[in-house]
Amino acid sequence: MVNEGLSELGPILLHHVPQSRSQRVLWLLHELGIPFDVRVWPFDKTLRGPEFLALNPAGRVPALEMDGRSLWETGAIIEVLCERTGRLGRAADHRERADWLIWVHFSETISQHAAALTQQHVALREEWMRSPTIMKLEAARVGKCFDALEARLKGDWLLTEFSAADVAVGQAVLMARRFHMVGERPRMAAWMSRLEARPAYRAACDEGQGLYAQDFYEVPHV
Numbered sequence: 001m002v003n004e005g006l007s008e009l010g011p012i013l014l015h016h017v018p019q020s021r022s023q024r025v026l027w028l029l030h031e032l033g034i035p036f037d038v039r040v041w042p043f044d045k046t047l048r049g050p051e052f053l054a055l056n057p058a059g060r061v062p063a064l065e066m067d068g069r070s071l072w073e074t075g076a077i078i079e080v081l082c083e084r085t086g087r088l089g090r091a092a093d094h095r096e097r098a099d100w101l102i103w104v105h106f107s108e109t110i111s112q113h114a115a116a117l118t119q120q121h122v123a124l125r126e127e128w129m130r131s132p133t134i135m136k137l138e139a140a141r142v143g144k145c146f147d148a149l150e151a152r153l154k155g156d157w158l159l160t161e162f163s164a165a166d167v168a169v170g171q172a173v174l175m176a177r178r179f180h181m182v183g184e185r186p187r188m189a190a191w192m193s194r195l196e197a198r199p200a201y202r203a204a205c206d207e208g209q210g211l212y213a214q215d216f217y218e219v220p221h222v
């Protein structure tokens with residue numbers, strides 16, 4: 001892919017809650033090395049207020065202001081940013097296009113479990129509101145996603161070279177591994193270490209207080 005379109009990029013503003021899915025877009029923006037600003041939002045009812053709903057009608061992060069409008073849905077934002085910059089994506093006629101799309105969107109399969117577990121362990125504050133059964137099931141489903149990743153990781157990166165697919169799945173794993181350890185998955189562990197060594201990854205970890213107070217949340221014994 002060539003770098004066409006970069007000069008046409010106007011101001012970019014990421015609406016972000018640290019350690020949420022918007023970290024995926026923040027990390028990608030750092031990898032792309034393009035200018036952008038960040039507005040940090042609290043993870044609370046503010047996201048359901050009229051100001052934020054004008055950015056994302058579902059009241060979710062991320063939202064990305066670009067081209068005089070707001071974009072939402074992490075996977076869509078990743079595709080648009082890669083297409084507009086001509087970097088870290090795979091063009092429609094590229095032999096790795098299908099795999100790139102699969103991985104970018106597989107990140108949401110992982111994230112849905114991380115989101116359910118975040119709701120259980122973090123958002124629901126009263127013990128009686130939580131379900132140990134759901135915690136256990138969702139954590140097990142994270143493990144199955146990790147197995148899928150371990151089975152398909154062959155080289156240093158998900159595709160022949162580093163791409164936004166590594167950012168997407170990597171950030172999803174960062175969220176999910178708070179609920180299920182990477183454990184005995186050596187290819188995955190080495191890949192995560194490579195990702196964590198990237199300057200753009202480190203830059204994306206520095207934006208404010210996050211969602212989580214703990215590195216790991218144990219599954220209750222039921």
Ligand SMILES: N[C@@H](CCC(=O)N[C@@H](CS)C(=O)NCC(=O)O)C(=O)O
Nearest residue numbers: 020021059060061062072073074075
């Ligand atoms: N599929 C959407 C999911 C977005 C999403 O649910 N984001 C979470 C943070 S990780 C959120 O904003 N939750 C706020 C809420 O549910 O109130 C995407 O990938 O953008």
